[in-house]
Structures are given as structure tokens and as C-alpha cells.
Amino acid sequence: MAKHCVLAERSARQILKARVKALRAQIEPARAEVCDGIHDMRVASRRVRVAVSEHAFLFPQARRRRFQRRVRRITRALGKARELDVVIDVLQRLRKDFHGPPRYAVNHVVRRLRAERDQQSRNVARGLGDLDTHKFDRRLLRLFEALSPTQDCYVKHAARRLRRRYQNLADHYDVWRKSGAEPDLHALRIEYKKLRYACEVYAALYGKAMTAFIERLKDTQTALGDWNDLRVLRGYIEQAARDAPPRAREGMNGLLDAVDGRARGLLEQFACGARTFFAPAERKKTRRLFVKQEARCCQKGAMLDAH
Secondary structure (H helix, E strand, C coil), X not given: CCCCCHHHHHHHHHHHXXXXXXXXXXXXXXXXXXXXXXXXXXXXXXXXHHHHHHCHHHCCHHXXXXXXXXXXXXXXXXXXXXXXXXXXXXXXXXHCCCCCXXXXXXHHHHHHHHHHHHCCHHHXXXXXXXXXXXXXXXXXXXXXXXXXXXXXXXXXXXXXXXXXXXXXXXXXXXXXXXHCCHHHHHHHHHHHHHHXXXXXXXXHHHCHHHHHHHHHHHHHHHHHHHHHHHHHHHHXXXXXXXXXXXXXXXXXXXXXXXXXXXXXXXXXXXXXXXXXXXXXXXHHHHHHHCCCCCCCCCCCCCCCCCC
């Protein structure tokens, strides 16, 4: 009789329970519409989705997809509110550096964005309502009930998944290096997130080496995330310029120049860090990391720490 991989089933339960618990812990901060609370809720919801995706081979497709759709609704419902919180915060930090027309421009854009942000409260409440219901609990329970054993080695599964995620990231980086196009850079940013969340799922298999890798991944990713915030902000400024009063309109070009200058600096910072992160020697080192787990699949007493 074929042996089942006990570690796979145990890991899926522990990790998913921990991710859902972390998601629920953000309900009250998000309900209070604290900026970090909404951000943390969105991140937690993504981590739940990734935890399910990385263990998809253990769940019936239909139940898994229903559960993931429910969690995705939470992520999307909070998305616009989070985006507006970020760009308002960036503008408020920029304002202290301006005087005269550019400052009037900042004030006009902030007033416009705050009005738009107020309208998002209903979406935030709807997203939280999707989580704080018995239906969500029932779907989570049904997902666990449907969890089926596998003969596939969980340790080998983790290595395959991470190597594939990393290769996707490296491929997107190479594409962007050749094109320099903004859409390719945006796609690269998404691949960074996917790899980071997947690494977090399997981190307990690898120990300190994976923890260090995730930190390096975050360091490279941070500048790219800040660049994207400025990219989004630029679009809002251009929209706000259309109905700006004369004094504010006069300062719009100065504001856009400042945003563009900061974005270029962040892009240079990212490019410098990425050249090191994707250097040939580092690529080999990273690929070796993914096949050198500390855990051994189905080893007696093997457990995962689901932090």
C-alpha cells in the first residue's frame, strides 16, 4: 500500500489556520479604517489565498475555488481604499517641501482624494462583512473536511513550486531589463509578491536560510513598491489637474516634476539592488537554496511552525 505524505496534510491545516487567524485579527483595525489596518487586512487576505493555492493538490477544485473567490472579494473590496490612503500619505509628506502654487496643487489633490476616499467606506464595510459571517466559516470548514491525503512528497513539492516561482520572477526581470517598459516593470513587481508569499508558506521547511532570503527579497522589492505608489499618484494628480482652480493648476507641473524625480530615484535604487539580486552567482545560490530544506518529508514527529 502506497504511503501518504503526512507532512503535506498537516502543513496545509496548520498554515491555513494560522493565515485565517491572522486575517481575523485585522477585522477591528480595518473596521476602524486605520490605514495600516486596511493594509494588513489586504496582505493577510493575500496570504490566505496563497496558502490555499500552494496546497491546491490537496483540495477539490470546486471547493477550493469557492473559498478563494470569497477571500479575493475581501482583497478587492479594500483595494481602492488602501490605494487612496497611500497616495494621500505620500502627498502629505511631499507638502512640507512645497510653497506657493505647488503647495496649492498638493492641497487641491488631497481634498479631491479625501472626498473619493470617504466614498470607499461602504466597500470596506462590505469586505469585512464577507469575512465576519457564518458562511465564511462554513466554507473554511468544508475546505478542511475535503482535504485529501497525497502520495507526493511535500518537501519535493515545495522545491518545485519555489523554483518555478523564482524562474518566473527571473524571466520577468530579464524581459524588463531588455524593454525598460513600465508594464513589464509592473508585471515584475507582481512576481516579486508571488514569490515572497510562497516563500513564507514554506519557510518552516528551510529555517534561517529562507528567513534571510525573504529579507533580501523584501529589501529589493521595497523600492519597487514605493515606485509604484508614485506611479499611481501621478495618475491621480493628472486627473485632479483637470478641475483645479487657477493657483493650483499653476503648480501642477512643479508637483508632477517632483513626483517624477522621486520615482526616477526609486527606480535607480531598485535597479541597483536587482542587479545584485539577479547576478548569475546569486541565481545559482537561490536555486540551491530551494532544494536544501532542513525538514525531511514524513520524518517521524515532523512538524511545521505555522508563523
